[in-house]
Structure formats: structure tokens, C-alpha cells
Amino acid sequence: MTEKEELESMCKRRGYIWQSSEIYGGEAGFYDYGHLGSQLLDNWKREWKNYFLSLDDNYHLIQTPNIHPYRVLDASGHVDHFSDVMVRCEQCGSSFRGDHLIEEETGESAEWMDKEEIGGKIKELGLSCPDCGGPFSDPEDFNMMFGLDLGPTGEKKGFLRPETAQSVYINFRREFRALRKKMPLGLATIGSAFRNEISPRQGVFRMREFRQAEMQIFFVPEIHEEIFEERYEMIKDTKVKVKRVDQDEAVEIKLGEIEDLPPFYLYHLGKMYEFYTKVMGLSFEEVRFRELSEDEKAFYNKIHFDLEIDLDTLGGWEEISGLHYRSDYDLKQHQEESNTKLSIPTEEGRKIPHVIELSFGVDRNVWALLDRGFKNGDRTWLDLPVKLTPRQVAVFPLVRKDGLPEKSRDIYESLNRDFRAHWEKSGSIGKRYARNDEVGTRYCVTVDYDTMEDDSVTIRDIETTEQIRVPVNDLTMILRRLIEREKSFEQYMEEQD
């Protein structure tokens, strides 16, 4: 089996993640998280919130519906731009994007054209199927958004949102007032988004329903730049790995050495990098930022880097998150379409705030954790940071007799109040270690015959399989220190020698 198959098998067998509706044969583009996956997902969200909301006093979380009325997505440009005009070859059945066919022929952009215009232009140019030369059918709209009829008459139209960002923009005005007009203002949200992908593949990387965690930061560049500059100064020696659009390889560089990007952008780039190395526990080498070319990036993004992680299961660097400078495009659009003033008063008159967006694919982040953590050599184990892992500690009896199971159960119950704990007694001790290695249980506490004598237990570290012996009374304190990284397992080991 390939690495990917091994990991998928583990995820199904042990309760992380699998295809949705599987007893009915499944449906492409939908996945369910089991008891472990769901816990990992929750933990990731919690750590994400802890990290990004604490970047500034004025960064906050909001919660919004998955459904937008038609006008929101019309204003944002999704009704026009998120759809493509497709034409189908009547002879061989292949389908193509109409605007692309025209662009190839004329060399000019045809993205602005609607269904009728594209149909007319194709006839005018006498285009035929590039595959077989057959004639084209009439063009049809294909929109990546799931449309909805709202209410009993079905006359009101809406969509499942294709991104969470718009939910935040339409709440800017309310929150700006509620938060007493302080700027910069950061509004984060974690929620689901929906895209009717033509052919979803690559597991959780292209789903029809997926989760996003986004931090939208509103600011007026010429006024608030200073604030970010100060923060940037503090981290400008931070090293990151960046692949610019004109480079073949990512290079290691200090933030301060990147001269053509504004401090507010570099500051957040540095902070995102830090999230991946410090919170998600990835090594510097496994993460990079890649700048998107003009062709790749959306027209409203002035600066766009994707954060990519080198994944074994997907064969290389994959987009996990993004940092987008969206300028004032979004608020301007909504101001115009809603006839609501979204500019803010400044000493230099009213200004429409700009947005820098920190955007994270939650499912992709979770999969990246599983991919990078999955070790399948001599021993199979899952290396998840202790703050993120679904099981922080497991408690076992060494053997199933002489009161050890009961003792271990007592210890488990006391630990379960403070940690994500687990208890089991079936099989042999080795088997229990192996089972817990596979799902990423960080520490295994074993009750043995010494425990019955002197009330001490062993703690085993998943990474090294080494053990330390500690008093039961100190267990909670020691585990807490290990989890909070106040003291490392190695330090405890040294103390014992």
C-alpha cells in the first residue's frame, strides 16, 4: 500500500475521517470526521483562535449563517465571476470553457462575456471542438455556487456561501460601531463554505462542503500602516521560506530583507509562519509561502501568497492557507450595492477601509497534521502536537489481575478531569502501546506492581518510547508541565538518571 492508502486506512479503522454517506455508496466531495477526527478538528480551531485572536486586542470572532441572500453574492462578484460559460461538443461530449476557447483564438480576454455573447462569438469565429473537430452545443452557465430557493414561494433566491469572507464584510459596519470605531479591526470567523466542484478529488483537499477559518483585518493603509510597522520591526529578523513569482525555488530569507512588500503584509506573513512552526509543530523546511502569478490570482487581490506544505499523501507542495491583500474592493462593492455607507471617518475625511485576509482551509490543515504526523517505518505512530492530539494521555494496567485494572481506572478517572484521557485494558501492554501510537496518544501511563507498593507510575513518551517513573500524586502537575512545555520529557529523564 502507498503512504496515502496506509494513512486513509488508519483514519477509517480508528475513527479519524472517511467518506460521507458511505453506507449508500458515498457521494463525491463530502467527508465525515469520526470521534478522533472531530476532536482534532475542534482542537485545531481552538488553537487557531487562541493564536490569531490574541494578535491584537481588537481582533474578534463572529458567527454567521451559511446562506447568503442573492444580493450579497451579486455585490461580491460571485454571481458573475464564480460561474463559467461551458460549451459541449455534440460529437465527442467533451466540454470546455467558452471564454477560454475564444481567448485562444483571438488572444483577448473573453471573461466578461455572457452566455449569448460567447455563443455568438464562437459562431462568428467558426470554432469547433479542439479534440475531435465536432460542432458545439449552445453555451450553458455553470455556476460553482449551490443555488437555493428561500421561503414557500421560492421567489427569493440565495446561495450556500462559496467562502466565509463575505459574511465578515457585511458585518463590518455593525461591528465597527459596536467596537466603538477602533481601528485596525480584525473580524475572524470559522465556518462552512460550499462549492459545486465539477470533479472533487484528492480527499479533503477539494470538497463540495468544507470549512474555512478566516481573519479579515480592516485598516486604512496610510493611517494605520504605522501600527503594523512597529509590530513588523519586532519580528523582522524572523526567517521564512518564500518562493517569489520569478524564482524557481523557495529561498530562506528574513522578513526584513523582503523590500518590495509593505510591513503590514510582511508582519502577518511572519505571524502565519510562526503559527505553523510553533502551534502546528511543523519544521521550517516543511512550510513555504508561494507568490501567485498575475494569471493565478483573483483580480481584486493586490498581493497574494499561498502558504504551502510539502505533503507525502498528495505528492508535493499543496495550498493550505493564504494571505491576501484585497485592498478596498470588498467594502466598496458592498457599499455600492447596499447603498450603505461603509467608509469610516478619519482626520483626512471618509475612507473605505482596506482588507488583509488570513485565510485557512480547516480541513486541509487537519489533513496536513495527519500527513506530516504519520510515521510508518519500523513503528507506526502519529506525531501530533500534544495540544492538538485527540488523546493526550492513556492509562493502562500492566496486566489484568491483582487489582491493577481497578487502580489504573481510578487514575484515569482523575486525569480525565484535566486532560483528554483514555483507558483500556484489553490485549497485552505492547498491543495497547501500539494501538495508542497509531492514533497519536502522546503519553501512556502504566500501572504496574510498583504502583501497588509505592504509588508510582511510568509515563511513556510516544516519540521516543522512553519512560519516566513518577508519583501518582504528581501526575497531573507533570502532565500539565509537559503539555504547556514548561519542562520537556528529556529534562524529566535526565533528572531520573
Place this chain on the structure above:
RNA sequence: GCGGCUGUGGUCUAGACUGGUUAGGACCCAAGCUUCCCAAGCUUGUGGCCCGGGUUCAAAUCCCGGCAGCCGCACCA
């Protein structure tokens, strides 16, 4: 969405070409025995031919349709 390949207990698979005993194995899981630290062993047990239709005395096996997965193309503002 197009083309190719594939679909057997929870997982991985044998069987299919050449239709015919009770669909076999390994691992996992559960219960028990055993066991003083890294998937030991023994006993017992649960559980399966992707779905629907057709051909046939008889279908996991052949045919048609659907669904899903993988690969290629296309798509991924």
C-alpha cells in the same frame, strides 16, 4: 463532465478469465485464558461479494445501467 482501470467482513486481500459444495486467508475488533513493559500465545465469537436490473436450472464470477475510488484530460473567480 469525458476516457481508461478498479470495487469481496472494520482493514488488506484469494476466488472472476473457464458461472456450480458452506466465499478462503491475514490483520483488526469483542469475550475469556495467559502475561511483571512495547502488536507473544491459546480458545471462542461478530462480521462480507458497491447498488439496481438482465442472461441462466444456477451469478461474487457473464451482460447492461447507476454510484464510488484511482489515473489522464478538462475544471479549481
